[in-house]
Amino acid sequence: MKRGLLAALSIARKDLKTELRTKESLNASASxxxxxxxxxxxxxxxxxxxxxxxxxxxxxxxxxxxxxLIVNRSFARELPNDCLDVLIASPxxxxxxxxxxxxxxxxxxxxxxxxxxxxxxLFYNISWTGVFWPLLLTISLATWGITVVGAAFSxxxxxxxxxxxxxxxxxxxxxxxxxxxxxGMTTQLLSGNMAAADRNQYLRQLIxxxxxxxxLAVYLIEFVLVV
Amino acid sequence: MLAVAVDRVWKYFGDYPALRGASLSVEPGACLAxxxxxxxxxxxxxxxxxxxxxxxxxxxxxxxxxxRDEGVRKxxxxxxxxxxxxxxxxxxxxxxxxxxxxxxENPARAADSALERVGLANVKDGLAREFSRGMxxxxxxxxxxxxxxxxxxxxxxxxxxxxxxxAVLQRILSEAQARGATIVMSTHxxxxxxxxxxxxxxxxxxxxxxxxxxxxEMLADPTWLYRTFGEAQ
Amino acid sequence: xxxxxxxxxxxxxxxxxxxxxxxIFMGLPNDALQGFIFRIIFIHVPATIAAYCFYTVALVxxxxxxxxxxxxxxxxxxxxxxxxxxLILVNLVTGSIWGRNQWGVWWAWDLRLTTQLMCFLLYLGxxxxxxxxxxxxxxxxLSAFIAIFAYADIPLVVMAIRLxxxxxxxxxxxxxxxxxxxxxxxxFVIGIFVMLLIGTALILVRLQQESEQREIDSLRRELHAL
Numbered sequence: 001m002k003r004g005l006l007a008a009l010s011i012a013r014k015d016l017k018t019e020l021r022t023k024e025s026l027n028a029s030a031s032x033x034x035x036x037x038x039x040x041x042x043x044x045x046x047x048x049x050x051x052x053x054x055x056x057x058x059x060x061x062x063x064x065x066x067x068x069l070i071v072n073r074s075f076a077r078e079l080p081n082d083c084l085d086v087l088i089a090s091p092x093x094x095x096x097x098x099x100x101x102x103x104x105x106x107x108x109x110x111x112x113x114x115x116x117x118x119x120x121x122l123f124y125n126i127s128w129t130g131v132f133w134p135l136l137l138t139i140s141l142a143t144w145g146i147t148v149v150g151a152a153f154s155x156x157x158x159x160x161x162x163x164x165x166x167x168x169x170x171x172x173x174x175x176x177x178x179x180x181x182x183x184g185m186t187t188q189l190l191s192g193n194m195a196a197a198d199r200n201q202y203l204r205q206l207i208x209x210x211x212x213x214x215x216l217a218v219y220l221i222e223f224v225l226v227v
Numbered sequence: 228m229l230a231v232a233v234d235r236v237w238k239y240f241g242d243y244p245a246l247r248g249a250s251l252s253v254e255p256g257a258c259l260a261x262x263x264x265x266x267x268x269x270x271x272x273x274x275x276x277x278x279x280x281x282x283x284x285x286x287x288x289x290x291x292x293x294x295r296d297e298g299v300r301k302x303x304x305x306x307x308x309x310x311x312x313x314x315x316x317x318x319x320x321x322x323x324x325x326x327x328x329x330x331x332e333n334p335a336r337a338a339d340s341a342l343e344r345v346g347l348a349n350v351k352d353g354l355a356r357e358f359s360r361g362m363x364x365x366x367x368x369x370x371x372x373x374x375x376x377x378x379x380x381x382x383x384x385x386x387x388x389x390x391x392x393x394a395v396l397q398r399i400l401s402e403a404q405a406r407g408a409t410i411v412m413s414t415h416x417x418x419x420x421x422x423x424x425x426x427x428x429x430x431x432x433x434x435x436x437x438x439x440x441x442x443x444e445m446l447a448d449p450t451w452l453y454r455t456f457g458e459a460q
Numbered sequence: 461x462x463x464x465x466x467x468x469x470x471x472x473x474x475x476x477x478x479x480x481x482x483x484i485f486m487g488l489p490n491d492a493l494q495g496f497i498f499r500i501i502f503i504h505v506p507a508t509i510a511a512y513c514f515y516t517v518a519l520v521x522x523x524x525x526x527x528x529x530x531x532x533x534x535x536x537x538x539x540x541x542x543x544x545x546x547l548i549l550v551n552l553v554t555g556s557i558w559g560r561n562q563w564g565v566w567w568a569w570d571l572r573l574t575t576q577l578m579c580f581l582l583y584l585g586x587x588x589x590x591x592x593x594x595x596x597x598x599x600x601x602l603s604a605f606i607a608i609f610a611y612a613d614i615p616l617v618v619m620a621i622r623l624x625x626x627x628x629x630x631x632x633x634x635x636x637x638x639x640x641x642x643x644x645x646x647x648f649v650i651g652i653f654v655m656l657l658i659g660t661a662l663i664l665v666r667l668q669q670e671s672e673q674r675e676i677d678s679l680r681r682e683l684h685a686l
Contacts, residue, residue: 003330010327018315082309086370089277090328091300152609156602161592169588170606173581174613177620184623198624205623209616216612220605223526226281226295227601241596242531242678266684283529 004096011087011100012107015077019108025073026108033066033116041123051124056187059120060179063139064146066112067105068168071150074101075158084158084225094222102144102151102217109143131189134199138189141206142182145213149174152217155224174213181205228291230255230378230409231276236285238271238433245271247433248285253426255377258400258410260420260441262452263430269413270308270382272430276411277305277380289378301330304376306384310367314356318347318366321355322373329374341369345395361389368396372403379403381412385419397423421446429456466664473657480650488643497561502644502651504554507547508576510655514544514663515583519611522604531674534600537607538590539666543659545583552576578617582610596677 019026040058044051078084087097121128128135153170157163185202188194231253238246246268253259263269274280275287278294292299312321319338326334342348345365350358355366372379384396400410400423414420421427421441428438429452437456444451484502491498518540525533555573560566567573586606593599 007328007330010324014313014316014324017320018313021315080309080314082307082311083313085277085279085307085309086305086311086325087328088279089300089303089305090325091297091330092328093297149609152605156605157589159593159595159598160589160602161594166589166592170585173578173585174609176578176581177613177616180620180623188624195624201623205616205619208619212612212616213609216609220526220608223601224605226279227598239597240681242674243681 004093005099007092008096008100008103011092011097012103015074015101015104016107018077019073019104025070026111029066029069029109029112030115032069033062033112034119036062036065037116037120037123048125051126052191053187055124055126055190056183056185058124059117059186060142060183062116062120063109063113063143064172064175064179066116067109067143067146067150068171070109070112071105071147071154071171072164072167074105074151074154076154076163079158088225094225095218097225098151098155098217098221101154102148105147105151105154106144109147110139113139113143126190128190131192134189134194135186138182138185138202138206141203141210142178145178145182145206145209146175148210148214148217149178152213152221152224155221178206178209181209228255229253229288230257230290231259231411232286232288232291233272233276234286234288236272236275236282236287238268238275238280239283244283245433246275246282249430249433249435251428251435251438253409253411255409256404256407257426258404258424259412259426259428260424261411261413261428261430262417262420263413267430268433269430273305273307273380273382273411273413277303277307279305279307301374302377304372304374304379306367306371306379306381308382310363310370312355312363312366312370315354317352317354318342318358319351321366322370325370325373331374337373341373344399345369346391361392364388364392365395368392368399372399375403375406375408377408379408379410379412381410383414384412385414385416393419417450417452427452429453431457462664462668466661466668469657469661469664473654473661476650476657477654480647480654483647483650488647494562497558500554500558502647504551504558506648506651506655507550507554509652510659511544511547511551511579513656514540514547514659515579515611515614518544518607522607525600525604529597531596531600532671534603535667535670535674536663537604539663539670541583541586541607542666543662545580545587547655547659548576548580548583552580574621575614575617579614582613586610596674 044054046054075084078087088094117128120126150171153167157166157170160166181202185199185206188198229252231251233249233251235248235250236246237244237248249268249272261269261272271280275282276289276294278300281295287294289299289303294300294303316324319342322338322341323334326337331337339348339351342351345368347362347365347369350362355363358366379400385393388396403410412420424441426439427441427445429436437452480502484499488499490496518537521533521536521540524530525537552573555576556566559568586603589606590599590603593602
């Protein structure tokens with residue numbers, strides 16, 4: 001167990017290091033997020049009240065689009081030079097290899113989110129600093145959900161024709177229950193009318209999603225990687 | 228205990244069997260050349276042995292354990308078609324990463340000495356992407372055998388290597404043999420394979436049709452094996 | 461043997477359906493509140509029940525495929541998912557017609573409509589990705605993985621649409637509360653059997669196709685190997 005987690009961290013560190021060097025998916029994802037933010041401001045002409053009512057939805061649409069670009073590269077990064085074979089042949093168990101990839105994608109998406117959140121606040125005149133900590137919790141939980149399902153589907157589609165097209169087709173329907181939770185909780189946090197009972201219900205939703213899919217992916221990934 | 232024991236292994240792609248009950252045993256310390264035409268199943272068999280694929284039926288044991296066993300994977304070295312190094316990491320970073328994944332005691336020292344062995348010590352901080360083709364091949368060899376494996380699997384190792392990389396690979400293989408490691412390699416380059424091999428096996432349409440000692444007539448006439456044991460053309 | 465089963469299921473299903481439709485349209489009184497349109501329930505709800513039965517079968521066979529690597533399980537999974545997805549579509553379309561008549565809108569983002577739509581999208585992903593994977597073992601393995609992921613999503617979707625900011629307007633669950641008048645029970649139950657029988661017949665046909673497809677694939681590979 002401890003060995004597996006250490007290996008997962010090695011792989012996550014490797015992914016982060018190569019990504020920060022080349023910034024392939026980071027640049028694409030961050031600029032895509034900014035473009036969508038700008039586009040949305042043209043799509044809706046909203047007054048101050050209604051902008052808060054859709055704030056959570058808007059933010060999570062941006063984040064999930066940006067997330068698909070990040071996780072697309074997750075396993076695809078291993079394709080040149082057949083590096084995936086080397087990882088699978090190493091004593092690292094498949095689940096820790098997967099976990100490493102998911103952790104790296106999680107931090108990469110967090111970077112993109114950290115860049116686009118202030119821009120979002122600025123463009124739409126939404127103040128989020130007052131609810132920073134609960135917002136961070138929401139973002140972390142929902143982002144882990146996106147990246148763990150995303151990395152799993154990235155492993156599934158890595159050898160598939162039209163990989164970039166297939167990943168979103170699989171990813172978004174599965175993410176719906178997570179995004180409903182993330183959007184609702186973010187909207188309520190930002191508009192400042194979060195009842196304690198509601199908050200628990202949202203947290204339960206996000207945690208249940210994360211727990212179920214982390215467990216499923218960790219348990220099943222060996223079957224996907226070693227056919 | 229056998230180094231490699233393949234017992235009636237079948238591997239299907241859909242309903243099509245790429246391996247049809249292949250059986251093979253390799254004694255520790257032997258060097259086996261796995262011969263056969265394209266599509267005979269050489270790569271499929273080697274991938275099963277290296278733990279990249281699972282047999283549909285039958286059993287493939289390496290040092291007495293299934294090839295997906297984590298303890299055994301530590302003792303296997305695999306050099307496939309791809310070089311298996313990251314273009315955006317430096318030579319030494321690549322080797323340290325694999326050292327850690329191989330759970331070695333001291334990945335940093337192993338990386339340095341491996342780079343020394345393949346003659347890349349002077350460029351150890353260069354990114355793999357900036358290396359020439361031959362340098363990348365030598366880095367791949369250093370990566371595959373960084374942990375001094377007890378069993379080495381090589382898939383077409385000599386194909387498209389440059390002279391210096393061939394020399395490095397031959398030296399590493401003979402060093403491995405000297406310390407008693409077992410080598411299994413698939414190859415087209417019959418002449419080079421015959422010189423290194425102590426055993427040969429011929430794979431034909433998913434079956435091992437001949438396995439045995441490498442004999443003098445094989446060395447003298449590389450096509451002898453195909454003519455004697457292979458299917459009629 | 462399989463052919464006989466197909467015919468048996470199809471004939472039984474169709475005969476039962478004709479007889480049931482006759483009862484539904486000729487024999488039953490109109491609903492006090494909804495009038496004539498309520499009869500859609502005898503197709504709408506049984507289609508869903510059959511669909512979820514088939515999805516559950518597909519889940520079990522997907523797990524079995526991963527455990528045993530027998531391609532029959534993969535064929536059953538894909539056949540069940542195809543038929544179930546069509547049944548979900550039947551459910552969505554009939555529900556939409558009913559909604560237009562009763563609520564005045566074709567679509568409302570209510571609890572069960574949303575669940576059904578997401579289910580449809582989830583398994584649509586499965587059906588779209590499958591043909592993109594050319595190697596059969598890989599296709600079957602990855603499909604099984606996707607089928608398990610999709611099924612796990614259903615309870616989460618049900619949980620999600622009960623969240624505070626999601627509103628619902630679907631008629632209450634008549635089955636659990638015993639709101640279905642006794643005279644409607646028999647056609648309703650028969651409706652479920654009709655969907656299951658016809659679905660099974662379609663699945664058996666698809667199974668035959670799948671196994672023939674595998675044979676063709678393997679012969680083609682054999683040819684390339686020569």
